Amino acid sequence: MTAVKRAASMEGEAFSTLCTPALVVDVDGVKRNAQRMIERCQNLGVQLRPHMKTHKTLECADIMTGGSRRCIVVSTLPEACFYADHGFDDILYAYSLPFDKVERCAALSERLDLFQVLLDHPHALDQLKKRPLRDGRLWHIWLKLDCGNGRAGVLHSEPEALTLAQAICETEGVELTGVYAHCGNSYNCKGVEEIQTVAQETTDFTLQFMEKLRTVGITCKSSIGSTPSCSHPVKDMAQLSEVHPGNYGFYDVQQTVIGSCSLEDVAVRVLTRVIGHCPHRNQLLIDCGWSGLSLDGAGKLPTGYAVIEGHPNLKLLSMTQEHGRVEPISGPLDYSKYPLGALLALIPYHSCASAAMHPVYHVHSEGRLLGKWIPTRGW
Amino acid sequence: MTAVKRAASMEGEAFSTLCTPALVVDVDGVKRNAQRMIERCQNLGVQLRPHMKTHKTLECADIMTGGSRRCIVVSTLPEACFYADHGFDDILYAYSLPFDKVERCAALSERLDLFQVLLDHPHALDQLKKRPLRDGRLWHIWLKLDCGNGRAGVLHSEPEALTLAQAICETEGVELTGVYAHCGNSYNCKGVEEIQTVAQETTDFTLQFMEKLRTVGITCKSSIGSTPSCSHPVKDMAQLSEVHPGNYGFYDVQQTVIGSCSLEDVAVRVLTRVIGHCPHRNQLLIDCGWSGLSLDGAGKLPTGYAVIEGHPNLKLLSMTQEHGRVEPISGPLDYSKYPLGALLALIPYHSCASAAMHPVYHVHSEGRLLGKWIPTRGW
Numbered sequence: 070m071t072a073v074k075r076a077a078s079m080e081g082e083a084f085s086t087l088c089t090p091a092l093v094v095d096v097d098g099v100k101r102n103a104q105r106m107i108e109r110c111q112n113l114g115v116q117l118r119p120h121m122k123t124h125k126t127l128e129c130a131d132i133m134t135g136g137s138r139r140c141i142v143v144s145t146l147p148e149a150c151f152y153a154d155h156g157f158d159d160i161l162y163a164y165s166l167p168f169d170k171v172e173r174c175a176a177l178s179e180r181l182d183l184f185q186v187l188l189d190h191p192h193a194l195d196q197l198k199k200r201p202l203r204d205g206r207l208w209h210i211w212l213k214l215d216c217g218n219g220r221a222g223v224l225h226s227e228p229e230a231l232t233l234a235q236a237i238c239e240t241e242g243v244e245l246t247g248v249y250a251h252c253g254n255s256y257n258c259k260g261v262e263e264i265q266t267v268a269q270e271t272t273d274f275t276l277q278f279m280e281k282l283r284t285v286g287i288t289c290k291s292s293i294g295s296t297p298s299c300s301h302p303v304k305d306m307a308q309l310s311e312v313h314p315g316n317y318g319f320y321d322v323q324q325t326v327i328g329s330c331s332l333e334d335v336a337v338r339v340l341t342r343v344i345g346h347c348p349h350r351n352q353l354l355i356d357c358g359w360s361g362l363s364l365d366g367a368g369k370l371p372t373g374y375a376v377i378e379g380h381p382n383l384k385l386l387s388m389t390q391e392h393g394r395v396e397p398i399s400g401p402l403d404y405s406k407y408p409l410g411a412l413l414a415l416i417p418y419h420s421c422a423s424a425a426m427h428p429v430y431h432v433h434s435e436g437r438l439l440g441k442w443i444p445t446r447g448w
Numbered sequence: 449m450t451a452v453k454r455a456a457s458m459e460g461e462a463f464s465t466l467c468t469p470a471l472v473v474d475v476d477g478v479k480r481n482a483q484r485m486i487e488r489c490q491n492l493g494v495q496l497r498p499h500m501k502t503h504k505t506l507e508c509a510d511i512m513t514g515g516s517r518r519c520i521v522v523s524t525l526p527e528a529c530f531y532a533d534h535g536f537d538d539i540l541y542a543y544s545l546p547f548d549k550v551e552r553c554a555a556l557s558e559r560l561d562l563f564q565v566l567l568d569h570p571h572a573l574d575q576l577k578k579r580p581l582r583d584g585r586l587w588h589i590w591l592k593l594d595c596g597n598g599r600a601g602v603l604h605s606e607p608e609a610l611t612l613a614q615a616i617c618e619t620e621g622v623e624l625t626g627v628y629a630h631c632g633n634s635y636n637c638k639g640v641e642e643i644q645t646v647a648q649e650t651t652d653f654t655l656q657f658m659e660k661l662r663t664v665g666i667t668c669k670s671s672i673g674s675t676p677s678c679s680h681p682v683k684d685m686a687q688l689s690e691v692h693p694g695n696y697g698f699y700d701v702q703q704t705v706i707g708s709c710s711l712e713d714v715a716v717r718v719l720t721r722v723i724g725h726c727p728h729r730n731q732l733l734i735d736c737g738w739s740g741l742s743l744d745g746a747g748k749l750p751t752g753y754a755v756i757e758g759h760p761n762l763k764l765l766s767m768t769q770e771h772g773r774v775e776p777i778s779g780p781l782d783y784s785k786y787p788l789g790a791l792l793a794l795i796p797y798h799s800c801a802s803a804a805m806h807p808v809y810h811v812h813s814e815g816r817l818l819g820k821w822i823p824t825r826g827w
Contacts, residue, residue, distance in 0.1 A: 088552075088827050145770065169464075190724070344543075350598065354544070364743040364744060364746070409571050410547035448469055
């Protein structure tokens with residue numbers, strides 16, 4: 070069934086019982102996206118470590134790990150605790166070790182089979198030295214490399230990277246588990262060729278660094294990731310130990326613009342209702358503002374802050390806290406098509422950002438509501 | 449104590465125990481802002497009906513109502529239920545009646561002494577007719593007027609406004625409680641003169657409409673509001689029954705740009721820590737991304753997405769989900785001033801948007817932590 074048909078079937082059915090704005094997740098879509106990524110990684114022969122930051126729910130984590138509840142990556146410590154509390158293990162907290170959270174990281178390290186932290190500065194290593202783990206346990210450390218993303222990580226080309234890796238290896242009570250590079254620069258790409266150029270470059274830089282490590286007698290794992298690069302992997306990624314994409318469970322309009330997926334693959338919507346007619350402005354109002362969608366994507370799409378499913382001539386022009394202003398891209402609005410109370414489905418520009426605004430996700434299969442997923446939040 | 453000195457004292461004290469990013473509320477500042485608004489309304493002789501949408505907490509509502517727990521306005525139905533569940537009454541749900549929430553509104557109307565809804569379309573009145581309240585209770589209705597804001601509301605100048613008011617008065621089981629105009633267009637102002645021009649215009653249009661009502665034998669309350677207009681009210685606002693500002697409890701940088709308040713009055717910060725040094729980019733990284741601050745304010749300030757308290761030369765250049773990139777406005781960064789782990793205080797551009805990202809607010813008095821406020825969320 071096409072996305073447009075799905076949306077049409079939604080409107081007549083159970084979705085009409087939901088109070089809006091409501092984030093709805095197409096569980097079949099999530100399963101398809103997850104299964105494709107699992108198979109892609111199996112074909113490559115590389116371990117998939119899915120990132121939880123987009124959804125932060127147990128149910129979606131179950132799907133993305135193929136039911137194993139092992140080998141995940143998280144962006145916040147409450148995510149790590151939430152998953153640990155619910156039987157997940159082999160958790161990588163892939164965030165430059167925050168000095169305020171060392172004790173909580175130690176507690177997780179002493180409690181789980183395999184809790185892993187990440188760092189990119191010798192001062193962070195000092196923090197771990199000051200808090201040796203109990204029972205002879207080791208801190209499992211990933212070294213964060215910046216392979217061109219321009220955010221966190223020690224620059225792959227700088228001698229400091231090798232020096233820090235060696236320092237980790239020479240430190241008692243810690244272990245260099247792996248080398249980690251996030252290719253967030255793939256978000257600047259348009260199309261598969263550009264995505265694969267970034268994937269290739271990140272892989273090359275990471276593998277060159279692994280080679281440098283080997284020459285000084287160090288072996289450990291390697292991992293790169295981002296949804297674009299892992300949706301269109303290059304062959305050489307097979308030489309890595311792991312990959313760590315995250316957004317692909319839901320996907321979003323941004324990923325379609327990048328070229329990671331098609332609009333059919335996007336498994337999440339923000340449902341909204343028409344709450345006002347403004348013929349003097351040729352606009353209508355919907356009950357979704359930035360508190361239900363986020364402001365991500367400003368100026369990026371001809372249809373405004375989202376794609377309004379099945380209504381390609383509509384643009385989500387602006388939002389305040391609880392209101393959205395919608396206008397036609399051209400021509401006058403036919404208000405008879407949008408009576409007060411009518412449901413519209415917004416396909417989010419950035420599903421990570423839209424999901425972050427919702428305390429509950431409503432899960433459905435072809436419009437039949439199956440239940441709720443409750444994300445964890447905070448720091 | 450100046451805001452800068454307060455921030456300085458914060459860093460050395462209890463704030464260092466908070467995991468970041470953390471939203472901190474200066475309760476003394478909130479009390480000052482609330483008291484000033486209470487006095488301003490007393491001096492005008494107009495009833496203050498504070499809006500809860502910025503904070504959505506019981507404690508701040510207590511302060512803003514001067515402890516009465518009566519006469520508030522909310523933007524979502526869960527806010528209304530949350531306050532009703534905790535002993536608040538005389539609640540106005542100031543949102544164009546959403547057809548999916550009529551039954552929940554009916555339940556509140558039948559339970560509270562005074563629950564009030566708002567509408568701007570005859571179809572909404574039809575919805576209320578279809579659901580008469582039990583025990584002879586009346587639906588208490590505010591008519592939403594658009595007096596130049598350009599969002600919800602029936603245009604003050606159109607004959608439909610009077611027709612709708614008359615229809616409400618002629619309908620059994622409902623009562624026209626008041627006329628409500630939000631002057632959100634005051635957010636486009638710079639300086640007191642421009643604010644007062646909008647306040648005057650909104651007041652004039654509203655009072656002219658009240659006069660039209662009187663000529664057809666209708667009397668009811670009137671209310672206008674917005675934090676800018678109520679921070680600098682014009683004399684004629686004394687002729688209104690009520691005003692309904694909300695953001696002023698916290699205020700924010702946007703309000704200082706508009707001219708509603710000074711930076712000293714802003715009672716909320718997002719605390720963040722330095723988590724990375726990037727000398728090759730002349731940047732540092734902080735542990736606050738859009739998930740801790742929101743993307744509101746893009747392109748509005750020379751200092752980026754926020755003002756970094758006590759560091760006027762720093763700019764919050766960009767954010768991803770959990771990272772912020774900070775750079776100097778001019779010159780090279782002196783990293784010795786920003787060691788890894790150092791606390792910085794972000795003064796939010798838009799406190800409504802930043803507060804919406806936090807499941808808990810940490811409340812302090814001059815840096816001593818007093819407790820937590822838990823906001824309500826959802827729809």
